[in-house]
Amino acid sequence: MHKGEGSVDERHLDYAGAKMGMWIFLFTEILFFGGLFLLYSVYRMKYLAEFHSSAAELSVVLGTANTVILLTSSLFMALSIAFLRKGRRGLSLLFQLITIGLGLFFLVNKYFEWAEHIRQGIYPDSPVLLDMARGKIIFFSLYYVMTGLHGLHVLIGVTIIAVMAAFTRNETIGPLDFVKLENTGLYWHFVDIVWIYLFPLFYLIT
Amino acid sequence: MPAESMATPEKSYLEDGGRFRGLFSWIFTTDHKRIGILYLTSVFSFFAIGVILGLLMRLSLIEPGRFMSERTYNSLFTVHGVIQIFLFIIPGIPASFGNFFLPIHLGARDVAFPRLNIFSWWLYITGGAILILSIFLPGGAPDTGWTFYAPYSIRTTSNVSLAASGIFIVGFSSILTGLNFVTTIHRMRAPGMKWFRMPLFIWSLYATAWTQILATPVLAITLLLLILERSFGIGFFEPLKGGDPIMFEHLFWMYSHPAVYIMILPAMGVVSEIFPVFSRKNIFGYKAVAFSSLGIAFFGYLVWGHHMFTSGMSDISRVIFSLITFLVAVPSGIKVFNWIATMYKGSVRVDSPLLFCLAFIFLFSIAGLTGLIIGTLSLNLYLHGTYFIVGHFHYTMFGGAGFGFFAGLHYWFPKMFGRMFNERAAKTAWFIMFIGFNILYFSMFLLGLQGMPRRYFQYLPQFRTNHILSTIGSWILALGLLIMFGNLIRALFRGEKAPANPWGGSTLEWTLPSPPSRENFRETPVVKGGPYTFG
Amino acid sequence: MTEAAVPQHGLTSRLYLLVWIVLVALTAATVAVARMNVTAFAALISIGIATVKAGLVLVFFMHLKHEPLILKVMLGIALLALSLIILLTFSDVWYRWGAHVHS
Numbered sequence: 001m002h003k004g005e006g007s008v009d010e011r012h013l014d015y016a017g018a019k020m021g022m023w024i025f026l027f028t029e030i031l032f033f034g035g036l037f038l039l040y041s042v043y044r045m046k047y048l049a050e051f052h053s054s055a056a057e058l059s060v061v062l063g064t065a066n067t068v069i070l071l072t073s074s075l076f077m078a079l080s081i082a083f084l085r086k087g088r089r090g091l092s093l094l095f096q097l098i099t100i101g102l103g104l105f106f107l108v109n110k111y112f113e114w115a116e117h118i119r120q121g122i123y124p125d126s127p128v129l130l131d132m133a134r135g136k137i138i139f140f141s142l143y144y145v146m147t148g149l150h151g152l153h154v155l156i157g158v159t160i161i162a163v164m165a166a167f168t169r170n171e172t173i174g175p176l177d178f179v180k181l182e183n184t185g186l187y188w189h190f191v192d193i194v195w196i197y198l199f200p201l202f203y204l205i206t
Numbered sequence: 207m208p209a210e211s212m213a214t215p216e217k218s219y220l221e222d223g224g225r226f227r228g229l230f231s232w233i234f235t236t237d238h239k240r241i242g243i244l245y246l247t248s249v250f251s252f253f254a255i256g257v258i259l260g261l262l263m264r265l266s267l268i269e270p271g272r273f274m275s276e277r278t279y280n281s282l283f284t285v286h287g288v289i290q291i292f293l294f295i296i297p298g299i300p301a302s303f304g305n306f307f308l309p310i311h312l313g314a315r316d317v318a319f320p321r322l323n324i325f326s327w328w329l330y331i332t333g334g335a336i337l338i339l340s341i342f343l344p345g346g347a348p349d350t351g352w353t354f355y356a357p358y359s360i361r362t363t364s365n366v367s368l369a370a371s372g373i374f375i376v377g378f379s380s381i382l383t384g385l386n387f388v389t390t391i392h393r394m395r396a397p398g399m400k401w402f403r404m405p406l407f408i409w410s411l412y413a414t415a416w417t418q419i420l421a422t423p424v425l426a427i428t429l430l431l432l433i434l435e436r437s438f439g440i441g442f443f444e445p446l447k448g449g450d451p452i453m454f455e456h457l458f459w460m461y462s463h464p465a466v467y468i469m470i471l472p473a474m475g476v477v478s479e480i481f482p483v484f485s486r487k488n489i490f491g492y493k494a495v496a497f498s499s500l501g502i503a504f505f506g507y508l509v510w511g512h513h514m515f516t517s518g519m520s521d522i523s524r525v526i527f528s529l530i531t532f533l534v535a536v537p538s539g540i541k542v543f544n545w546i547a548t549m550y551k552g553s554v555r556v557d558s559p560l561l562f563c564l565a566f567i568f569l570f571s572i573a574g575l576t577g578l579i580i581g582t583l584s585l586n587l588y589l590h591g592t593y594f595i596v597g598h599f600h601y602t603m604f605g606g607a608g609f610g611f612f613a614g615l616h617y618w619f620p621k622m623f624g625r626m627f628n629e630r631a632a633k634t635a636w637f638i639m640f641i642g643f644n645i646l647y648f649s650m651f652l653l654g655l656q657g658m659p660r661r662y663f664q665y666l667p668q669f670r671t672n673h674i675l676s677t678i679g680s681w682i683l684a685l686g687l688l689i690m691f692g693n694l695i696r697a698l699f700r701g702e703k704a705p706a707n708p709w710g711g712s713t714l715e716w717t718l719p720s721p722p723s724r725e726n727f728r729e730t731p732v733v734k735g736g737p738y739t740f741g
Numbered sequence: 742m743t744e745a746a747v748p749q750h751g752l753t754s755r756l757y758l759l760v761w762i763v764l765v766a767l768t769a770a771t772v773a774v775a776r777m778n779v780t781a782f783a784a785l786i787s788i789g790i791a792t793v794k795a796g797l798v799l800v801f802f803m804h805l806k807h808e809p810l811i812l813k814v815m816l817g818i819a820l821l822a823l824s825l826i827i828l829l830t831f832s833d834v835w836y837r838w839g840a841h842v843h844s
Contacts, residue, residue, distance in 0.1 A: 016809070019808070019812075020812065020815075023808075023812055023815065023816070024815070027815070027816070027818075027819035030819050030820070030823060031819065031822065031823060034823040034826070034827075037827075038826065038827050038830060041827065041831075042830065042831075042834050045831075045834060045835070045838060045839070046834070046838045060772065060775075064768065064772055067768050068765055068768060071761060071764045071765060071768065072761065074761075074798060074802050075757055075758070075760075075761040075802075077802070078757050078801075078802045079754055079757055082753075082754060082757070083754075182804075185802070185803070186803055189798050189799075189802045189803045190803075192798055192802075193795045193798050193799070196791050196794045196795050196798070197788075197791050197795070199768075199771075199791070200771055200775070200787035200788065200790070200791050201787075204771060204772065204775035204783075204787050205775070205783065205784050205787060
């Protein structure tokens, strides 16, 4: 595990170091979302019945669709790295663009989902919501905060992949220097994992 | 000293600013040493503001109502706490000495991510500026206490959201520093620099960095939720909407207790460097000191509930948290014993860095022992929310982390700036500070035992004597600080040139000229033994 | 460029595709289980399936399988930290609220 430092040029290509940095960043993300999952589990314990009835109001179809969309985007993200490493720049670029498209598709779905709830008057601090049982208020606030923060991460991810696509195009990254794309992939897969947990917690536990 | 015998002396990092000139060669630098100096300057600037706010509070307390209104007083203790904790002690040692000496101690050229390093300083300054802005903008400075407890923090009209976003950004900077350090320690050690050949300062930074990584994100989400609570009324901490204010306390202390160890562990690392050098003796029990840093970080992560004994949390939880709290005393005790054992039969040289370390041991021991008192569930119910707590955490944070910081400042000053300070003035400053400190904060223990609640603007006549005593102590302490910083600032311009190794240290920084060159080492050092070679 | 920097692992597109199929199948399974109303264990099963899915993403898409041991240990530390704070928080809320929920 220990590898001394060589010349400055070599240091910049310390792939294991770059990846370690990214993973540690993801640990902080785990703890960041962890605080929210903690609140979710605590309040779910307190308001079990209300959480069940509130979850029934979410659209399982949209939730499932979004899950499959993100899983598929993860597949293309992984493939784009594999193909960049094999030197198939064009295919890698194509897969990155597909990943971006799927990410945007996810956000559009999310938009329609939120818009529907807001149309019904259900959003944090809304008169309709405040009239409901306390457990419902907390459930929908958690829903907005957690999916909102997740959505923000998707948006950031899409932006970074767009930058990577530009890098792939102008050959800033390539088969010999792909760690930036790989770290982007790590981030994207992490965002996928967060959704893998959000999906059952909000849509399925009815 | 091979570097000195060279025919053409290299330019030092102070002279060689890289691509930029003037101010830009500092604020856009990627050199870890320059970034360390940037942090050192900014951290002490915020410290000065914090000290002035503290002095004003103490001034108000000799005759409440004469100097300021209640509202101003509430803002003073809030902003004093926020600045001293988030802008001074937490970044303090790791970001300044850590940045400067971590790569050198490892025999490396720089940290793993130099650009991320300067970026985190920019985040720190941005967050700090936003925080300072929140004092002056209409709405008024935050008046919640540095803990931002809900539901008051949700309802107050003062600039809580702005202050919270400032801290959020500073927290991000802290996370990135931790990330950078862990990666650097894993990936950039010089050939032969095995884990148990690293200086103990590095071990303490390693433990600190992990705490920064694993605890700070919880603060980030807590503050974000507080902001969302204030702007969108999400209700997580609002009982009327089904939320629970105690959950805010949980989340807040999940970070803010480990943060205590982010503050104290680096100071422990500093004194672990200084004791062997000034005792001319190897550290007693190297591995015990190294592992106790990890032990403190681990247990420190699991004891946050002892801040909440009177919050209404469950009895079982209170007993569990009280029990784990006692466990932290074990690794802390190991450290204190080992430092003292290091001096035993050593050839002790009583210079200013060692004096600050001795003060550290004395004050930290009082802090630790009073910590056991308030960690005891039954006693805590009596002492919670009194001046006893205020006395305790000032002994820990200022007496511990602060004096450790000053010890390191005197120890490494010649290396960082290439100048010697006046030793006599340093000793005088130390003496005055030590006396002032104890008058200022020991009175608080007495006040607390008498029943004086913290954060109160007014008090009953029987508390007056101790309050006046405490305020006089604050003036003495301030005088000591003035002499200390005056002495160091004078040395920057008028001090004698420092030799490469003025104290006879044996870690890698002392093999370099004072101040070191931009590249640190001409050739990557090959490490053949442990960090302390005094026999 | 050193050898170590480019670990040549034999992960092919076919393996990724296979993992994806399993992930989608597990998604279908978790929806199906939720529809069946096995009340008592529904939450546990959903979280279990989600954890298997997260594990697949970690091991294959995120290449954890090929990462050095130290990285796996670090991930373990992060997950342990999260579990411990959840556990300790529940030592409060379970005994504070648990009583009324289960009576």
